[in-house]
Amino acid sequence: MNRIFVNEPERDFSNPKVKENMEKAIAAVELELGKDYPLVIGGEKIFTEKKTTSINPCKKDQVIGYASNASKELADKAIRVAYDTYEEWRLVPTRVKYDYIMRLIGVLQKRRYEIAAWMILETGKNFGEADGEICEAIDFFNAYAQGAVYLEEHPVPLVESTVENNRSEYRPIGVGLVIPPWNFPFSIMAGMVISAVVTGNTVCIKPASDAPITTCKFVEMCEEAGIPAGVINLIPGSGSEIGDFVVDHPLTRFINFTGSKAVGLRIAERAAKVNEGQKWIKRIIAEMGGKNAIVVDSSADLRWAAKQAAAAAFTFQGQKCSACSRAIVLSDVYDEFLTYFKEEAESYQQGAGKDNMDICAVINKASFDKIASMIEQGKSEGRLITGGTYDDSVGFYVKPTIIADVDPKTSVIANQEIFGPVVAVMKVDTFEDAIDLANATEYGLTGSVFSANRENIEYAKDNFFVGNLYINRKCTGAVVYNHPFGGYNMSGTTAKTGTVDYLYNFVQLKSISENIVY
Numbered sequence: 001m002n003r004i005f006v007n008e009p010e011r012d013f014s015n016p017k018v019k020e021n022m023e024k025a026i027a028a029v030e031l032e033l034g035k036d037y038p039l040v041i042g043g044e045k046i047f048t049e050k051k052t053t054s055i056n057p058c059k060k061d062q063v064i065g066y067a068s069n070a071s072k073e074l075a076d077k078a079i080r081v082a083y084d085t086y087e088e089w090r091l092v093p094t095r096v097k098y099d100y101i102m103r104l105i106g107v108l109q110k111r112r113y114e115i116a117a118w119m120i121l122e123t124g125k126n127f128g129e130a131d132g133e134i135c136e137a138i139d140f141f142n143a144y145a146q147g148a149v150y151l152e153e154h155p156v157p158l159v160e161s162t163v164e165n166n167r168s169e170y171r172p173i174g175v176g177l178v179i180p181p182w183n184f185p186f187s188i189m190a191g192m193v194i195s196a197v198v199t200g201n202t203v204c205i206k207p208a209s210d211a212p213i214t215t216c217k218f219v220e221m222c223e224e225a226g227i228p229a230g231v232i233n234l235i236p237g238s239g240s241e242i243g244d245f246v247v248d249h250p251l252t253r254f255i256n257f258t259g260s261k262a263v264g265l266r267i268a269e270r271a272a273k274v275n276e277g278q279k280w281i282k283r284i285i286a287e288m289g290g291k292n293a294i295v296v297d298s299s300a301d302l303r304w305a306a307k308q309a310a311a312a313a314f315t316f317q318g319q320k321c322s323a324c325s326r327a328i329v330l331s332d333v334y335d336e337f338l339t340y341f342k343e344e345a346e347s348y349q350q351g352a353g354k355d356n357m358d359i360c361a362v363i364n365k366a367s368f369d370k371i372a373s374m375i376e377q378g379k380s381e382g383r384l385i386t387g388g389t390y391d392d393s394v395g396f397y398v399k400p401t402i403i404a405d406v407d408p409k410t411s412v413i414a415n416q417e418i419f420g421p422v423v424a425v426m427k428v429d430t431f432e433d434a435i436d437l438a439n440a441t442e443y444g445l446t447g448s449v450f451s452a453n454r455e456n457i458e459y460a461k462d463n464f465f466v467g468n469l470y471i472n473r474k475c476t477g478a479v480v481y482n483h484p485f486g487g488y489n490m491s492g493t494t495a496k497t498g499t500v501d502y503l504y505n506f507v508q509l510k511s512i513s514e515n516i517v518y
């Protein structure tokens, strides 16, 4: 296609008019709360008795909506419908699929404030975080639609032959399960769907149980954009109830998963087993957790490092896979860095997403309890610098927490993913030690280095083992086509979202050779 990729600009909520539009959208969405949502199979909307209740984490007694759960029978039906639809969808020309995705972008642009409002209420995002997701989703849609065209136009080059007409073509692979996390309920989920669909596959989405309503809205928009029934099916339900069933299903060709290491590894293990009636080895894309570190050396701009570290650690309550949860600081600047880091953490105003506060509530009770227990553990493992308190009387609020002087080897908070606004700070003597320590985790998602020392920066480029390395900036906020996203080691299969590379996960190369001289 003759279009140039441009990142979607974020809305400026310091403009009173823009802020007012968002507030109006939230007020309008509040009138829609508490409704029942159907699951969707082949375009058919089915309401079931058993439902997933979605709540507002900032106001825990507020119900966002009830998503109809798929039983195993309905999940089986959805996979079979996706399988049948695949036979037609795989043959739809790429440019037609491209046009559906462009139309979807148009629908999303029209409903942009409204969709952001659903996310704000369902997952405790502030305005900027929610709008950022809309931008990322639009970027994913553009990137994958253009990428699908690119793949079609750039098959593997072959040698010329005078006796054969040889061709290579990327073809889709089949029915995919999309199993997204709740923390980017729109952009990650929608990116996982559209990448697979625009390359010719059909999908069943099993949304995260903490954010099913945002997914219902996305599926509604896909229908509005005219994407044919059966291409995108929606089967909400608890992962522990239907997860194994859909992963094991013999017609499931691939599983596109983003979430925790424990669930990712479980899926990978189960998917490796060939079940009755299955004709392929299932493909797994599993993007998982992190224990991301920032490294601050003696030459760093310490105020800047502290500001960026706080942004990476505390925005969206530390619930980003890329969030900073360890700070590794050279001993000669350790105390000064801690002073600034504390100031930054204490500058974050906490409250409800709908009030556009800097930081809001963590996703649910189980998460709140886990983070609280990690904080108590941390207090016994190190020196509490700030935070350390939490309150779930109205919503699941946890104060930004910094714990210093923790032992990198023995402390739990320096080694386990917390997925909340908690940072373990550690002191080291040399830059090499800092990088070794940064690497001393089973994960390898993101990392930042703050330094004015070129040698150290080069050393980090070669030796800091992460999928996304950032120098003198925060380790969160990857942008499509600027920072291909995906981690090393137990952080996942390095799927590298937001690029053409990502699309190779959903295609297989076919070689077609026609004898022209027989």
Ligand code: NAP
Binding pocket: 179, 180, 181, 182, 183, 184, 188, 206, 207, 208, 209, 210, 237, 238, 239, 240, 242, 243, 244, 247, 258, 259, 260, 261, 263, 264, 266, 267, 287, 288, 289, 290, 320, 321, 322, 417, 419, 445, 486, 487, 491, 492
């Ligand atoms: P999670 O608990 O692993 O859940 C992820 C998804 O898996 C949900 O839809 C969940 O459904 C489903 N699931 C649970 N058990 C399953 C099973 N046995 N079979 C199939 N599916 C199952 O993760 P989360 O709490 O939603 O998200 C947080 C995690 O995601 C963190 O570890 C974070 O680092 C990671 N993450 C990684 C990336 C990345 O790009 N690397 C991006 C975002 C998040 P239910 O909700 O019904 O349990």
Ligand code: MG
Binding pocket: none
């Ligand atoms: Mg979960």
